[in-house]
Amino acid sequence: MPSVTIRNIPEETHRALRVQAAVHGRSTEAEIRAILENAVRPEGRVKLGALLSDIARRAGVKGEDVDALEQVRDKSPAEPLRLE
Numbered sequence: 001m002p003s004v005t006i007r008n009i010p011e012e013t014h015r016a017l018r019v020q021a022a023v024h025g026r027s028t029e030a031e032i033r034a035i036l037e038n039a040v041r042p043e044g045r046v047k048l049g050a051l052l053s054d055i056a057r058r059a060g061v062k063g064e065d066v067d068a069l070e071q072v073r074d075k076s077p078a079e080p081l082r083l084e
Contacts, residue, residue, distance in 0.1 A: 006032075 009017075014028075021031035 017031055018028050021028045024031060024034070026034070
């Protein structure tokens, strides 16, 4: 799993992180992971798959339509783009 080093955090910020971690019953490192996770992956975020499913549902796309498209879809591997 990747790791990140953050330098030059003000002492007050580090102290606040330690206190907040203690309040939540976890280590400072675990608290920072939770803060980052919540910042970049909030619970209310819209996920692409859910959004596409919702659009298809509203457009009236049925399972049979998806099956028909799957049958005629070209399944051969795509050729790489040549920039000559």
